[in-house]
Amino acid sequence: EAAVTQSPRNKVTVTGGNVTLSCRQTNSHNYMYWYRQDTGHGLRLIHYSYGAGNLQIGDVPDGYKATRTTQEDFFLLLELASPSQTSLYFCASRGDRGTEVFFGKGTRLTVV
Amino acid sequence: GDSVTQKEGLVTLTEGLPVMLNCTYQTIYSNAFLFWYVHYLNESPRLLLKSSTDNKRTEHQGFHATLHKSSSSFHLQKSSAQLSDSALYYCALGGADRLTFGKGTQLIIQP
Numbered sequence: 001e002a003a004v005t006q007s008p009r010n011k012v013t014v015t016g017g018n019v020t021l022s023c024r025q026t027n028s029h030n031y032m033y034w035y036r037q038d039t040g041h042g043l044r045l046i047h048y049s050y051g052a053g054n055l056q057i058g059d060v061p062d063g064y065k066a067t068r069t070t071q072e073d074f075f076l077l078l079e080l081a082s083p084s085q086t087s088l089y090f091c092a093s094r095g096d097r098g099t100e101v102f103f104g105k106g107t108r109l110t111v112v
Numbered sequence: 113g114d115s116v117t118q119k120e121g122l123v124t125l126t127e128g129l130p131v132m133l134n135c136t137y138q139t140i141y142s143n144a145f146l147f148w149y150v151h152y153l154n155e156s157p158r159l160l161l162k163s164s165t166d167n168k169r170t171e172h173q174g175f176h177a178t179l180h181k182s183s184s185s186f187h188l189q190k191s192s193a194q195l196s197d198s199a200l201y202y203c204a205l206g207g208a209d210r211l212t213f214g215k216g217t218q219l220i221i222q223p
Contacts, residue, residue, distance in 0.1 A: 040121065042215035042216040043202060090156070097208055
C-alpha cells in the first residue's frame with residue numbers, strides 16, 4: 001500500500017509566524033504535490049515537484065515556498081503566515097501519468 | 113489550461129435513490145485521463161474510478177462512470193444510494209505532470 005505521511009497533523013500559529021509542513025512518501029514516486037482544501041474551492045494546487053531539487057509553481061502559490069530535498073521528502077514553507085492561509089493541507093505523490101495520486105492524511109493549519 | 117467543472121456543490125438524496133454527480137472538463141490533450149476521488153471526513157482522499165477510454169464504462173464499489181470525449185464528460189453514477197456514500201466527491205483531470213481537480217460535490221444521503 002502506497003504511503004504518504006504528513007507532519008504535523010495539526011498546527012496553530014500566529015499571524016506573521018513561520019511554519020513548515022513536512023511530507024514523506026515511500027512509494028518511489030517522482031511527483032509530489034501540495035494542495036490546500038477549502039470549502040467552495042476544492043483542492044487547489046500550491047506547488048509540485050517531479051524530483052529532488054525540482055520545484056514547479058501551482059495555481060495558488062502566493063505566500064508559499066516549497067522545497068524537495070530528496071525523492072522522499074517535500075516541504076511547504078509559510079514564512080509570514082496570514083489568516084487567509086488557514087486551511088487543510090494535503091500532500092500527495094504520483095508515479096507515471098495516468099496513475100493514481102496517493103494522498104496523506106492532511107495537516108490542519110490555523111493562523112490566528 | 114486544463115479545467116474541471118462540477119456544477120453541484122451539494123447534493124442531498126434519500127437512501128435508495130439513484131446518484132448522479134456531474135463532471136465536465138476542458139483540455140487540449142486528446143488522451144485525457146479522468147478520475148473520481150472520494151474524501152470521507154477525517155480520512156485521505158482516495159481514488160474511486162479512473163478512465164482514459166472513450167465510451168467505456170468503468171465500475172468500482174457500486175459506482176460507475178463513462179468517459180464521453182465528444183461531450184467532455186465523466187459523470188459519476190450509482191443505482192441506489194447508501195448512507196455510507198455520504199462524502200465529498202472530486203472529479204479530476206490528469207495532465208502530463210499534475211492533476212486538476214474540480215471544486216467537489218458534497219453528497220449527503222439521508223435515511
